[in-house]
Structure formats: C-alpha cells, structure tokens
Amino acid sequence: MKYMLIMRDSAEAVEASKDLDFEQIINAMGAYNESMIKAGVMAGGDGLAPATEGFVVDFAGEKPIVTDGPYGEVHELFNGFWIIEVASKEEAAEWASRAPLGPGTKLEVRRITDASDFADFADNEYVQKEAEWRAAGL
Amino acid sequence: MAGSRSLMSGIGPTVDAVWRIEGARIVATLAKMTGDVGLAEDLAQEAVVEALRQWPESGVPQNAGAWLTAVAKRRAIDAWRRRERLDERYRAIAHDLATASDDEWQAIDDDVVRLVFTACHPVLSRESQVALTLRVVGGLTTAEIARMLLVPVATVQARITRAKKTLASARVPFEAPDPSEWSARLGSVLGVVYLIFTEGYAATAGDRWMRQDLANEALRLGRVLAQLLPREPAVLELVALMEFQSSRFAARVSGDGTPILLTDQDRTRWDHAQIRRGTAALARADAMGRGRGAYGLQAAIAQCHATAPSVEDTDWDQIVVLYEALGRLAPGPVVELGRAVAVSMATGPANALRIVDALAAGGALTGSHLLPSVRGELLARLGRTAEARRDLLAAADLTANERESAVLRAKAAALPG
Numbered sequence: 223m224k225y226m227l228i229m230r231d232s233a234e235a236v237e238a239s240k241d242l243d244f245e246q247i248i249n250a251m252g253a254y255n256e257s258m259i260k261a262g263v264m265a266g267g268d269g270l271a272p273a274t275e276g277f278v279v280d281f282a283g284e285k286p287i288v289t290d291g292p293y294g295e296v297h298e299l300f301n302g303f304w305i306i307e308v309a310s311k312e313e314a315a316e317w318a319s320r321a322p323l324g325p326g327t328k329l330e331v332r333r334i335t336d337a338s339d340f341a342d343f344a345d346n347e348y349v350q351k352e353a354e355w356r357a358a359g360l
Numbered sequence: 361m362a363g364s365r366s367l368m369s370g371i372g373p374t375v376d377a378v379w380r381i382e383g384a385r386i387v388a389t390l391a392k393m394t395g396d397v398g399l400a401e402d403l404a405q406e407a408v409v410e411a412l413r414q415w416p417e418s419g420v421p422q423n424a425g426a427w428l429t430a431v432a433k434r435r436a437i438d439a440w441r442r443r444e445r446l447d448e449r450y451r452a453i454a455h456d457l458a459t460a461s462d463d464e465w466q467a468i469d470d471d472v473v474r475l476v477f478t479a480c481h482p483v484l485s486r487e488s489q490v491a492l493t494l495r496v497v498g499g500l501t502t503a504e505i506a507r508m509l510l511v512p513v514a515t516v517q518a519r520i521t522r523a524k525k526t527l528a529s530a531r532v533p534f535e536a537p538d539p540s541e542w543s544a545r546l547g548s549v550l551g552v553v554y555l556i557f558t559e560g561y562a563a564t565a566g567d568r569w570m571r572q573d574l575a576n577e578a579l580r581l582g583r584v585l586a587q588l589l590p591r592e593p594a595v596l597e598l599v600a601l602m603e604f605q606s607s608r609f610a611a612r613v614s615g616d617g618t619p620i621l622l623t624d625q626d627r628t629r630w631d632h633a634q635i636r637r638g639t640a641a642l643a644r645a646d647a648m649g650r651g652r653g654a655y656g657l658q659a660a661i662a663q664c665h666a667t668a669p670s671v672e673d674t675d676w677d678q679i680v681v682l683y684e685a686l687g688r689l690a691p692g693p694v695v696e697l698g699r700a701v702a703v704s705m706a707t708g709p710a711n712a713l714r715i716v717d718a719l720a721a722g723g724a725l726t727g728s729h730l731l732p733s734v735r736g737e738l739l740a741r742l743g744r745t746a747e748a749r750r751d752l753l754a755a756a757d758l759t760a761n762e763r764e765s766a767v768l769r770a771k772a773a774a775l776p777g
Contacts, residue, residue, distance in 0.1 A: 260469075261381060263585030265633075310575070312377035318706040319420075337629065339608055 224265060224307050224334040225314040227321065230298040235326025236273070240346060250322035258306060267304035298328065305334065371416045376501055381406060382425035384584075385467030385497030386578040388475040389429055392468070395438070397478050398524030405569050407432040425467075472497075473588050474536050476587055479523075480549040483530045486521035489552045491516050497584075498577055508574040509559070515521030522568050546589075548657065550598050557602050571761070579606060596645035597656035604662035607631040618761050623671045635666045657682050661698075676706035691695045693724035697734055709741040729758035733768055745775045 258264040280287045308314050318329045343349050390400035409426040421427040431759030479492045482495040494500045506513040537545035560574030582599040589595050614620055620723030652660065661682045668674035683699035696719055716735045725731040728773050749772045756768035
C-alpha cells in the first residue's frame, strides 16, 4: 500500500528555517531520501515552493475568490510530500518518524487510495474514465 | 516521541516494521563481526524479544536499529562470559562493543551484499534460500513468511534452522563471491528473488491465483539489490521484468477471484506507473552495453505486452524474435512453449502446433498443465474441438491451482459441439 507523508510547517518554523544552513537541509533530506530508495520503498515526492508564491481560492462566498493569501485560519503550511510503498501503517509511521524535521513541523501520514477503494463504484463513468486517464499517463 | 508509535496498535507491529527496515543491516553487522549468519540471526532475534519487552515502557528509541544491534552484541558477550571459554566469534563482538558507541552504528552496504550472497548460497536448498532470504534480507517475521508461502510457521522455522546449520557445517565464509564465481552466484541470488516473485505471481498451489504480497516482497528485494549492486545489468533486468509483470495484478483477477487471462484483461487497469518504472529499469540495464541476459529478454517480452493497446495490436513478430533469442540463451521447454504462443499470434495456430507437438514428442513438460493448456487452445482455434476439449480437461486435471483449473474447464465447456 502507498502512503503520502505530508509535511506541514507552522509559520514560525518556516520563518526560523530561514536562519538554517540550506546546504545542511539538502544533505539531511538527501540522506533520508537515499535511505528510502535503498530500502526499496520510495515511490515519489516533491517539495513545494514558498507559500508566498502560492495563492488561495476561497469558496466561502457565492463565487470562489482568488486571493494572494493570507492563509486565514490555516496555521500550518503544506510544504512538501513523499509517497512511499510499504507493507503496513506501522512501517509508514517508522519511515515518517525518521524524517529529518524539527519542532514546528508535523508529518501527516495518509494512505493513498487505489482502484480497490472504488470497487463498489466500478460502473461509474468517471471511475472508468480515471482508469483510462491513468493508462494514458495523465 | 517516547511511546508515541506504540499507541496506534501495540508494540508488535511496530517492532515488526523496525525489523523489516533494519533487519538486514543488523544481521549483516553482526555476521560481519562473528562470521556466522546463523549466530547473527539468533542474536538479533534475542534483541527483538528484548525490544518487545522494553519498548512499551521506554518508547521506540530514536535509532532503533542501533539499539537492537547494541543489545544483540551485549547478549553475545553475556553468552560468552557464561561459557567461560574463548570463542573468537564473541571476542570480535566484545572488541567492537568496547570501542564503538551505540549511536555510531552504521551498517555497511558491502556487509549487506555479503548477507545476500550467503542467504542464497548454493549449499542451501532452494526452499531454505527462500526462507532465509525473506527472513534476514527481507526482514519478514516467520509468521509473515509462513502466511505468504502457505506453510505452517513451524515449517518456516525448520527451514531457517536447517539453513543456519547447513551454513555452519559447510563453513561458508561471510564473504561476497570471488570474481570467478561471481556470475553464477549472482545468478543464484536473482533466481531466489524471481522464484519468490513467480510463486506470488502465479501461485502454484492453493485457492488463489496469485499472492500479491509475496510478489511485492520480491520486487522490494529486487529494488534493494539494484541499489546494492548498481553495476549489474541483470539486477535491473530482473527488476524490470517484475515491474512489468506485476503491473497487471489489478487486472488479472475479477471481483470473485477468478483469473482473467491476458486477452480479456482491461488494460486500463494495468499499473502504468509500474510500466514506466519497468521501462526505465530496462533502459538503464541496456545502457550498460553488456547485452541482454535472460531476464532482460523476458522483460522485453513483458514490455511488448505492457505497452500494446490490445492483443491484436501487440508486436507479435518482435515477441517471436525475443523468444528465439531467449531460446538460444536459456533453452528450455517453457521458453519454447512461449515461442509457440507468440508464433500462433504472429503467423497462425498451425505453425505453433508443430512446435508444441515437437515438444510433446520429446517428452518435455510431461505432467505439467502448461503443454496441454496451450495445445488445447491451438486446437480450438484450428476447429479441432474434440481434441481441444480433451487437452484442456487434461490440463485442468494437472494444475494444482484450483482457480486455474476452473478457467480451463470453463474453456473446454465453451467449445462448440
């Protein structure tokens, strides 16, 4: 089964990270990634550019409103993710707890759904289309 | 952090997960010191028992692998002291324990390579190689191995015990093979991994058509090996083959567990991310420029299927060529049978039947369901339904897999007349 490790940083942690040696962070993350590749569990991942480059689409009103932020009530920023392929929830927890992260950062660990989660809806047009899209590499 | 990981589901699954991640490196470290894989596994096992006892109170240590290794070493020293006699294997551990701190523990990849070659050593029987590899390289518990291999836990334990005794009595050194033996020994390692995969992919026994968890373990072992032995194209070829084949898992059985044959599979349900990974692995193997081996040719055949939009639009001519090359490199009746199927698709069933009949005349594959099932299929396409029915039913009787047997009977029943 696949799990996504979702990195969530507090705004303070993001601010504090600016004082850190970026090369050190790259090295720590690189070693962590390498350990998962060596163990044969790494299935993907990416980091996200700073939240200041991003924007928010808010559905609070009648029409969605696009704003530059701020992120309102959100006190944690989603900054990157890994996808790992493991045998159990506990193994996902073990890998997650090895991430070189510090105070102010959390990893939310979520199982990634697959076709079997939609087995009861196999006749649904869009469930079928999704299989075709995936086959086409979309 | 203390205890936090044990809150979810008790300590057992957490210790299992740590063993899965660290087991190979712990055993490799201890085996390097003692020169004895069996002793190393025993010591690591004692450390795991200690973890089950201590971690519910203390929490999972930050560096769980180092913790287990240190405990295993201390156990070794205790045993040594009790015996009050000098044993070189323990002295090496004592020396290490005196000089290194727990936190410094870092397994060396070369030691894991030695462990892989030792677990797949040719003095061991195939089933001992499989059990020991899953245990010490794959980091599975004996209960998990038993469940995946459909045998009792006691049987797995017996196979592992026998493997350790055999390694000890044959005085197999904890070393990677010499250059003169390298290729044959690597072949043995890859053979074990592929055997684990095929046992999962096309379960030879039981009421299930395949056991995906077992095949997934083989694929993980293959990926680990590809990192450990980055200059061996055969490892990447095997990984590619397993990626292509397992990409079809979701499409190979219907909701009630009935197998769906390649012709009838919904190709949109193939795992295309895996197909891309297989393609990348095969390309990396090819780029090493040492020519394709048997796994590479099989991977290329699987790739033809994996990338074809339908059975009709499959490049059967290319598959025939690949089977011919495979037949020169690794001749055998199963390869010849595969070639016959490809020929039947490329140029018709009559040509294929000649190949199959030649195989049958040579007495090949007697007692296997493979030959009559292919022959029955070809006869059906030629309209020789009475003979086709006889062969399909013969194949149904010969296979030990209940699901496969049912499919063959259904085919026979569906024949006209």
